[in-house]
Amino acid sequence: xxxxxxxxxxxxxDDRIKCVKDSEITITELMIPAYxxxxxxxxxxxxxxxxxxxxxxxxxxxxxxxxxxxxxEGVEFLAPVEVGELVSFKAAVNxxxxxxxxxxxxxxxxxxxxxxTAHTNSCYFTMAAKDPNGQLAxxxxxxxENDTQLRRFCEGRAIRDFSKQKRALxxxxxxxxxxxxxxxxxxxxxCQVDY
Numbered sequence: 001x002x003x004x005x006x007x008x009x010x011x012x013x014d015d016r017i018k019c020v021k022d023s024e025i026t027i028t029e030l031m032i033p034a035y036x037x038x039x040x041x042x043x044x045x046x047x048x049x050x051x052x053x054x055x056x057x058x059x060x061x062x063x064x065x066x067x068x069x070x071x072x073e074g075v076e077f078l079a080p081v082e083v084g085e086l087v088s089f090k091a092a093v094n095x096x097x098x099x100x101x102x103x104x105x106x107x108x109x110x111x112x113x114x115x116x117t118a119h120t121n122s123c124y125f126t127m128a129a130k131d132p133n134g135q136l137a138x139x140x141x142x143x144x145e146n147d148t149q150l151r152r153f154c155e156g157r158a159i160r161d162f163s164k165q166k167r168a169l170x171x172x173x174x175x176x177x178x179x180x181x182x183x184x185x186x187x188x189x190x191c192q193v194d195y
Contacts, residue, residue: 023062055125095156
C-alpha cells in the first residue's frame, strides 16, 4: 500500500499528466498486391512494419517527443489478411515508465465486399522518448480513468517486468556450463547431438 501511495504522489507531483485518450489513434490502410507473400496473403513483415509506424505515432503524440522502438512483445498472427482488405490499427498508450511507454495495438481487417471483420493481430511496443539531443527524456504520467485502463496499466507493468527478465536471460552466458551440462539440457528436446 505504501508503494502505490508513493507512486501516486510522485505521479501527482509531475507537471505533465495525460489521459489515455491523448494517445489514442486509429490508422486504416488498404492492403495492396505489393504487400502479398508467396501464399497470396499479406506478408507478416509488412504488418509488423505498419504496427511499428503506428506505435511511433501513438507514443510521439502522447509524449510530444521523438520516439524509438525498444522492444516488441506478444506479436500473434491470429488470422490471415487478404490483399484488398482494409486494415485498421488501433493503438493507445497502456503503461508509462520514466522514459518509456508501452503501446497496445489491435489490428482488424475488413473485407469491404462482404463486410466481414476479423481481429488479426495484437501486440505491445515499448517505445522510448528522446529529447532533441538524442538523450532519453521523461514522459508524462498516465491518468487512469476507468477499470479497463487500470487493468491495461497493470498488464503493461507485467510486460515491462517480463521483458527485463527476457533480456537478462538472453544475455546469460551458457559458456560457464560444461558440455555435459549442455547435453543434459537438450536431452529430451527434438535434436540429435552426434558427438
